[in-house]
Amino acid sequence: MFDIRIVKPGEAVISGRFDASQVDKARSVLNELTTTTVLDMKDLQYVSSAGLGILLAAQKRLSEKGHKLLLANMSKHVRDVFQITRLETVFEIIETSSGSG
Amino acid sequence: MQQEFKRNMESLENVFDFLHTFMSQHKVDEETTQTMDLVVEELFTNMVKYNPEAREDISIRLDKSSNVLSVCLVDPNSKPFDLTQKEDPKLNLPLKDRKPGGLGIYMVKKLTDSLDYEHHNGKSTITVTKRLE
Numbered sequence: 001m002f003d004i005r006i007v008k009p010g011e012a013v014i015s016g017r018f019d020a021s022q023v024d025k026a027r028s029v030l031n032e033l034t035t036t037t038v039l040d041m042k043d044l045q046y047v048s049s050a051g052l053g054i055l056l057a058a059q060k061r062l063s064e065k066g067h068k069l070l071l072a073n074m075s076k077h078v079r080d081v082f083q084i085t086r087l088e089t090v091f092e093i094i095e096t097s098s099g100s101g
Numbered sequence: 102m103q104q105e106f107k108r109n110m111e112s113l114e115n116v117f118d119f120l121h122t123f124m125s126q127h128k129v130d131e132e133t134t135q136t137m138d139l140v141v142e143e144l145f146t147n148m149v150k151y152n153p154e155a156r157e158d159i160s161i162r163l164d165k166s167s168n169v170l171s172v173c174l175v176d177p178n179s180k181p182f183d184l185t186q187k188e189d190p191k192l193n194l195p196l197k198d199r200k201p202g203g204l205g206i207y208m209v210k211k212l213t214d215s216l217d218y219e220h221h222n223g224k225s226t227i228t229v230t231k232r233l234e
Contacts, residue, residue, distance in 0.1 A: 020113060046135060052204055053201030084211050
């Protein structure tokens with residue numbers, strides 16, 4: 001099941017399958033972000049172009065105010081999607097200690 | 102194996118269930134199944150997005166012969182739109198100029214071995230194939 005939530009300012013988590021049926025939910029949560037935020041993707045199993053579009057829009061909106069989304073702990077599938085679309089060049093992709101275990 | 106699906110994004114759950122049943126029956130590995138999830142979602146949602154007025158269901162047919170997977174999607178009531186001729190998105194632009202449009206079909210092209218489009222008597226047929234390792 002797809003889920004996305006803000007844990008605290010600067011920290012959010014996304015999990016499950018981010019397909020085209022989930023864009024409204026994701027957009028609504030990402031629109032609440034007002035500062036640089038680490039988005040933990042440890043439990044995100046799947047993302048399609050619909051999900052990429054929502055993440056890209058959030059990154060653009062935050063960057064206009066000098067902030068950004070940091071994408072943490074991507075699975076192989078999610079990382080492959082970012083590599084194919086070259087979106088890895090417009091996001092900072094990181095590993096965090098909380099996501100590595 | 103073939104099934105019809107309502108023309109809306111909420112059908113995706115049923116589309117994935119259908120796909121996973123087929124992949125499981127044919128013992129297709131998890132990585133390939135995820136790739137085909139992506140391919141089928143992009144093609145199905147493309148048909149929904151660009152032809153929302155039509156009422157007819159979209160059909161999806163899955164086949165596997167020796168080491169090739171084949172997926173065929175049919176929209177029985179649509180205007181011609183040859184997605185194989187769609188220009189690839191510009192992927193080297195800076196963030197402010199990047200646009201999400203076109204990424205789905207671009208990924209389908211990159212992840213499959215063939216992508217064919219036919220339009221005949223108002224019916225669009227998209228067929229993709231993927232060789233299995």
